[in-house]
Amino acid sequence: MLKAHVAAALQGAPGDAGRDVLPYAMQVSVWARWVIALAAAVLLLYRPEFWFPDEPARPFLLIALVAVNGLAHARLLLRRPVTRAWLLLLSVADVVLLSAAIGIGDGFDRFVFAAYYPALAMFVLVFPSVWLALAWTSLTAAACAATTLIAAGGLDFxxxxxxxxxxxxxxMYVLALCVLLITRLERERREAALVRERRLHQERADLSQEVHSTIAQTAYLLEQGIRRARGLAGESNEELTAALDASWSLSTAAVWEARRLADSGRLFEGRALRPTLWGHCETFERVTGVPVSLSQSGTEPPLPVETRGRLFAIAHNALTNAARHAQAGAVTVRLDFWADRVRLSIADDGVGLPDGYQDRGRGFQGMAADAEALGGSLTVQSGNGTPGTTITCVAPLPKPEPGG
Structure with missing residues (x-):
């Protein structure tokens, strides 16, 4: 039974919400060991009479600790996968080194036993299984008791x-139980939040599909009908022509906004940013008649849906500005990916922006807010004797976890 629990704990469940804890737990444990190693080195150098010549093995324990922790730290720096098996190996090394430190000492007179507690808490944090936590706590307690009794030569009642x-x-048991209960509670809350988030994403994707199947199609047919009516009306009635032109403009805007909802929903289905933007650019060209080109440099990494969604929103608002206000004849959209950042730029050859454009409407305010939410910046180049407008967003890419 215990063997099955160990195997299940090491493997983890698919989509386990606790997987992202592993790199952080390893970082914390690595730096905790460096602090302990530094303190031990200071004590060995500052008070050598405490260990030499009676306990010459202590420097070798410190060397072993530095070697084990250095290997773990190198794995983090190289961004190698962090697994539960690695953390289990580190926990075993902790117990062995601590027990050896107690064993070569005086038993009850040593304070080394206190280091068992953070090592035990780290194990329970990574392996929130009741049976496994109890088994490891019992093993740790047995190692502590055995080495203490051996070093002390028995019990002095x-x-x-x-x-x-x-x-x-x-x-040890109280600490393990408290950490276990808190960890399980937090993970249950995290898993519930992830379930809610996935449900919301699915609802958003379903809504976009519904918009595509109903509202967007209806708006498109309405726009086509008004366009045909405008052609039939000709110039015979100026008032009718003006009314049809206004209705045509409104219907075109409605089609464009409906397509925004439909196209952005594909991001929640897991589609990458570039193909989603390309489809949206094709929609823009079809609706407005303004040609759009899309280019990319670098490889798009897996991006969170929030990052893709906000970049998509910036591109949509910039395209909207080019169609409604800039009188653009062509638009260029470009994506540039580097190791640590992404740049999205939308350039048109229109008439440029008027003074005080930042305070007119919510388009530019929304783009600036989206860029800020991504931890990036938004720049707008327009005027200064140069035709057209270029809107650029530069944002840092989310750093992958060391275990990812």
Whole structure:
């Protein structure tokens, strides 16, 4: 039974919400060991009479700790996968080194036992299984008790050694139980939040499909009908022509906004940013008659849906500005991906922007807010004797986890 729990804990469930804890847990444990190693080195150098010549093995334990932790730290720096098996190996190394440190000491007179507690808490954080936590706590307690008794040469009942030993062991179980309960509660909340987020994404994708099948199609047919009516009316009635032109403009805007909802929903279905933008640019060209070109440099990495959604929104608003206000004859959209950032630029050859454009409407305010939410910046180049407008957003790419 325990073997099955160990195998399940090491493998983890598909889509486990706790997988993102592993790189962070390894980072914390690595830096905690460096602090312990530094403190041990200072003590060895500052008070050598505490260990030499009676305990010459202590420097070798420090070397072993540095070697094990250095290997783990190198794995993090090289962005190698962080697995539960690696963290289990580090936990085993912690128990072995701590037990050895107690074993070569005086048993009850050493404070090294206190390091068992953070090592135990880290194990329970990574392996939130009741049976596995109890088994590991029992193993750790047995190692602590055995090495303490061996080093001390038995129990001194007059000195109250049995109470000290029982207190240390009881504290281990209490600590493991508290960390286990808190960890399980937090993970249940996290998993529930992920389920809600996935449900919302699915609802958004379903809504976009519904918009595509109903509203967008209806708006398109309405726009085509008004266009045909405008052609039939000709110039015979100026008032009718003006009314049809206004209705045509409104219907075109309605088609464009409906397509925004439909196209952006594909992001929630997992589609990458570039093909989604390309489809939206084709829609723009079909609706407005303004030709659009899309180019890309670099390879698009897997991006969170929020990053893709906000970049899509910036591109949509920039295209809307080019169609409604810039009187553009052509638009160029470009995506540039680097290792640590992405740049989205939309350039048109229109008449440029008027003074105070930032305060007119919500388009530019929304683009600036989206760029800021991504941790990036939005720049607008227009005027200064140069025709057209270029809107550029530069945002950092989300850093992949060391285990990812």
């Amino acid at each position: 007059e000195a109250g050694d049995e109470r000290a030993l029982l207190g240390r062991i009881a504290a």
